[in-house]
Amino acid sequence: MTAPQQERSKATRLRLVEAAVDCLAEKGWSGTTVAIVARAAGVSRGAAQHHFPTREDLIAGALEFATETQLIENRARAAALPEHGLTRVEAVVNMLVDIYVGPYFRAALQVWVAASADPSLHARVQPLEARLGRTIHHVAVELLRADERKPGVRETIQGTLDMARGFGLATVLGDDSARRRPIVRQWARVLAGVLGEQ
Template sequence: MGAVTPADRAPKQDRSRATRQRLLEAAVCCLAEHGWAGSTVSAVAERAGVSRGAAQHHFPTREDLFTAAVEYVAEQRSQALRELPVQGRAAVVHALVDLYTGPFFRAALQLWVAASNEPQLHARVTELEARVGRETHRIAVELLAADEQRPGVRETVQGLLDMARGLGLANLLTDDTARRERVVGEWALIIERTLE
């Protein structure tokens, strides 16, 4: 029996990363579809096609799993923003709103609601969302080429993000695409006027 070489370890590490990725994606789907109450480690493991033991190897507690899933969502959102082709401020406004109307936002929202009632989640989710909020604001400022030294610019960018979150909340109950498009169009004009 020979010694384990780095080449032998690489496939195992790749499988471990792939398992972790499947678990995170399954957790996001479970949260978005079933909420906190309906999302268990067993349900996530089954959806990911792994054993409960494998899930607990990667994420020892339910809180670890779902906090990591929302962090994964946040990283995906930030990456998507960073990869946006620069097409003008109106396109950036639309892209920011799109971040808050998809399944990733729905999953994050479920975790927020759970954190408001679950003390073991509250501190972790609060810290995570503060970090995500700062990163999203920073990327938005960069994409909009906004000069936050000018009075009112920082507040306008933050207002845009708050408005996008509100539209995402409204989208949870009804498909309000037509009204949302009109609101986003007006916000794009406001952003353009404010940042000129």
């Protein structure tokens, strides 16, 4: 048989991490208590404590889930990208920016900032962030069909990602989409120039 108890266990864990991610994104770090997450997931606090012995385990699990989901979503969106030329560059930049202004990033932001003052959490979070950063960079290079051997290309792409991160940060203080749009347009033009020049 398919071991239905393992099934149920997995499902409970999943509901918990999903609830934790949502809670982090909308209630923030301090607002994310195990009791609240458990209630949102529809399980008791004891059950949560069973699957994630400590609060840090729950948070780390949530971040891991968010990272994973982020990557999967990227693959999907990458497949549905437009044709060639400047519109494609702009679409790619838009996609990258969307990563950093979405709810998963908001959740991750809470954890990252909190982890900056919590060594033990930092140790668990830092590798996740590093992997995500590398993957996104790789995806960006691939989608832009960029030649990283050209001088300046790699650096410009990295800068683009950092700009997107900056957008994500600005978003937590309020909706920024109106301010963002012209910047993205302009930057896509510049980026296309750097990619294609010479």
